[in-house]
Amino acid sequence: MARLLYDLCGIDDELRFSPYCWRVKYALAHKGLDYTDKPWHFTDKDAIAFSEQGKVPVLVDGDVTVIDSYEIFRHLDRTYPDKPLLGDQAAEARARFFKFYSERSLAPGILRTVIMDLFNAVHPKDRDYFRQTREKALGRTLEEVHAPSKGLTLLDQALEPLRGRLAEAEFLDGEAPAGADYLVFGHFMWARNVSSADLISNADPVYAWTERMLDLHEGLGRNALRSVDIQGAYRNAEA
Amino acid sequence: MARLLYDLCGIDDELRFSPYCWRVKYALAHKGLDYTDKPWHFTDKDAIAFSEQGKVPVLVDGDVTVIDSYEIFRHLDRTYPDKPLLGDQAAEARARFFKFYSERSLAPGILRTVIMDLFNAVHPKDRDYFRQTREKALGRTLEEVHAPSKGLTLLDQALEPLRGRLAEAEFLDGEAPAGADYLVFGHFMWARNVSSADLISNADPVYAWTERMLDLHEGLGRNALRSVDIQGAYRNAEA
Numbered sequence: 001m002a003r004l005l006y007d008l009c010g011i012d013d014e015l016r017f018s019p020y021c022w023r024v025k026y027a028l029a030h031k032g033l034d035y036t037d038k039p040w041h042f043t044d045k046d047a048i049a050f051s052e053q054g055k056v057p058v059l060v061d062g063d064v065t066v067i068d069s070y071e072i073f074r075h076l077d078r079t080y081p082d083k084p085l086l087g088d089q090a091a092e093a094r095a096r097f098f099k100f101y102s103e104r105s106l107a108p109g110i111l112r113t114v115i116m117d118l119f120n121a122v123h124p125k126d127r128d129y130f131r132q133t134r135e136k137a138l139g140r141t142l143e144e145v146h147a148p149s150k151g152l153t154l155l156d157q158a159l160e161p162l163r164g165r166l167a168e169a170e171f172l173d174g175e176a177p178a179g180a181d182y183l184v185f186g187h188f189m190w191a192r193n194v195s196s197a198d199l200i201s202n203a204d205p206v207y208a209w210t211e212r213m214l215d216l217h218e219g220l221g222r223n224a225l226r227s228v229d230i231q232g233a234y235r236n237a238e239a
Numbered sequence: 240m241a242r243l244l245y246d247l248c249g250i251d252d253e254l255r256f257s258p259y260c261w262r263v264k265y266a267l268a269h270k271g272l273d274y275t276d277k278p279w280h281f282t283d284k285d286a287i288a289f290s291e292q293g294k295v296p297v298l299v300d301g302d303v304t305v306i307d308s309y310e311i312f313r314h315l316d317r318t319y320p321d322k323p324l325l326g327d328q329a330a331e332a333r334a335r336f337f338k339f340y341s342e343r344s345l346a347p348g349i350l351r352t353v354i355m356d357l358f359n360a361v362h363p364k365d366r367d368y369f370r371q372t373r374e375k376a377l378g379r380t381l382e383e384v385h386a387p388s389k390g391l392t393l394l395d396q397a398l399e400p401l402r403g404r405l406a407e408a409e410f411l412d413g414e415a416p417a418g419a420d421y422l423v424f425g426h427f428m429w430a431r432n433v434s435s436a437d438l439i440s441n442a443d444p445v446y447a448w449t450e451r452m453l454d455l456h457e458g459l460g461r462n463a464l465r466s467v468d469i470q471g472a473y474r475n476a477e478a
């Protein structure tokens with residue numbers, strides 16, 4: 001059965017930084033499912049009009065179209081029950097918290113740290129769209145949001161529960177990674193692929209976990225193209 | 240089988256404010272297990288010397304003694320498998336995160352807001368002990384930790400994932416409360432019983448959840464004695 005994933009790309013077709021798409025790529029790898037990925041730009045609305053909305057990830061799995069990273073996790077568990085991502089009812093209720101934790105606790109601190117790097121990673125044809133939508137959502141200009149020192153302080157606080165858990169376990173889901181790990185790690189891939197900022201000290205248990213996550217599934221995350229790998233593309237926002 | 244819970248008390252034997260003991264009282268009520276509670280002061284070390292350490296909760300369940308609130312949850316699930324608190328392996332791995340979230344994300348903001356109220360709720364014979372141990376752990380005097388405006392800002396940030404989850408579900412564990420709810424709610428009982436501070440706006444989905452939690456198990460939390468109910472005892476730290 002043919003599987004197609006629309007995945008956000010930036011200044012290079014291979015530069016992929018959507019945290020939500022990264023969740024899905026890890027989830028597909030976890031299930032051992034093949035797919036074709038389709039690079040997509042923010043303004044390529046026509047290309048995904050069939051999904052009746054304008055954002056990625058969009059997964060086309062045979063004759064089913066699924067949007068929203070968490071809904072894709074649910075779809076994958078229903079359709080391919082082996083190697084659960086979210087698990088049964090009790091486990092799934094708790095998985096949900098990790099979605100909100102990554103989006104509402106981790107993302108704000110990361111965003112304030114890397115937002116200008118992120119802007120530089122966005123394809124030139126998408127930059128007006130990116131600026132307008134983000135400035136509207138944030139109620140401030142990108143330049144006003146950019147405050148790496150503040151961002152790192154926020155992130156440091158937000159990392160506390162992650163530190164506690166990862167000091168005692170290899171993965172959020174225990175001895176092996178599963179849905180909770182992928183829901184959270186997407187935001188670390190987002191930062192990694194657009195920025196060279198050191199978000200976490202290498203003495204932090206969270207750092208060791210990010211290293212393990214990068215190595216998973218044959219180096220899925222580690223082998224991904226980063227802005228800093230593209231000659232002339234990376235302009236450190238702090239420079 | 241006789242069950243005995245050593246539960247921290249303050250200026251009144253009925254004033255109970257340990258977040259860890261509150262976790263356990265909710266867990267016992269969830270399982271429908273009777274117990275005798277034994278009021279205990281911070282300095283009553285001899286009374287629990289049989290547990291080979293000096294902190295509560297201590298649960299004596301027949302001929303088994305269990306310390307640490309999370310270990311008590313595990314003990315209860317093993318011994319009384321009906322109505323799981325933590326659940327199976329996948330669910331339990333995720334429950335663990337709620338322990339760290341409440342202790343490391345919520346507690347610091349609450350503490351900075353209510354610490355002087357908390358100090359006033361501590362039994363006079365325990366106050367030197369409380370001050371010495373807490374000042375050593377925090378690296379500052381109680382008066383320096385006391386910063387309600389900063390505390391409420393920290394708490395507001397820390398509540399974000401809870402808000403997201405509780406805007407869509409009645410309880411963290413879904414349609415009915417279980418271990419994740421009790422692990423987090425203990426810290427709200429801690430604040431409630433020593434302080435009149437409004438930690439959460441009543442328009443917040445977290446507030447509606449605290450109201451539901453207070454009503455559970457025949458009003459276990461709502462009916463508990465608070466400092467503000469003790470004539471002459473409550474001195475608002477802001478006054």
